[in-house]
Amino acid sequence: MILSQGNDCHLAMVDIPNGSQPLKLLPSDFIFAKSMDNYCMIYFRMDGAVKKRLVRITLSRLSELFNTKSIHRCHRSFLVNFEKIIVKEGNAKGFLLRFADTEDCAVISRSALKSVSPYL
Template sequence: MFSFASYPYPKSESFKEIIVSSLGAGISVYLFLIIFQPFGTENFQHPYKFLLLFPYCIIFGIAFFIANLMTSRFSSWNMGAELLKIIFILFVGSILSYFYNSLFLSHVELDLGNYFYMFLYSLAVGIPVSIIYILSRYIYLKNIHENTARNISQHLPDSVPELQQNLLKIAAQNTELIISENDFLCVQSMENYCTFYFLENNLLKKMLVRISLSGALQQIGNGAVKKCHRSYIVNLTKVKNLKGNAQGYKLILPEIDFEIPVSRSFIPSIIPQLQQQNS
């Protein structure tokens, strides 16, 4: 159970994705209500019945939007956090739904016991909708990223033409590191330190330098050397393979024994450049 909760899950990062997913969640709730008409809804007779049910779409869409907007600021996300977010959405949605139902539909006095029933109704509607959303979004992103990674990997060249002997110079405190761009591989950040990976006489070398990743990027960032994650800078010309999953992509450089993740926020700048290298 705990391993399932700790499994990485892709959170919504762009404002456009938050808007679209919030609209989808609200519409899904509305469709569930008008198709299945649960909890006595089929006995509710009114000429504008479906119109009166529509505010539930707005309520849960707003709750979903607020929750996604709040969680978009987190640097990492997993299945357990996603489930907690869903519970928060259902809780907020149940409160708003209770006030709407009590004040505008049933016209009953506000009562904690009545709210408890509304919370149970919200769970009954929200849980199946949430399960469908989580699974469908995970499968969709996984398929998209896997197919894109497969297509790019098939066309990545085994070797690239030698670049001009551009030198990357890194100066930090009493340390000065000069690396040929042809030999530079990547940078891995650990708090206030960065480990630089590069080749020297075709042998892998690494050096630990006291510098921030943003400071390193200012000194060596160019068209091919880019930040791809909050902890990594990579030389895209050295990428020889690409893996995709629901969280995003991972870059594979044969010279190093670990995979470099690509954050979803960096996908629009990293993936198109890898595709250009194929052409």
């Protein structure tokens, strides 16, 4: 469910279902998510710090909720906000994406490299 606050998509709050305590995020606070079967570890910025939360949602469903130009799937296990990348490492065989204030990183699969290269 997207709770809109005007016409600007950066102001649209995304309500991610999580049992009795949904996670409410602005797309601009979302960093990336890693799939873990029917769960996702979601990395986001809140109160000036990077936080992560395990949520029972598929990566496909999470991708549908974040329907913005900057958030895309780059691997079968990763959904990334390309505006939050600070370093990309690697070559045509594979890229690692690094983000500010976290040691965790995301990868881009070779099959997705062509579709996400305009965002890199």
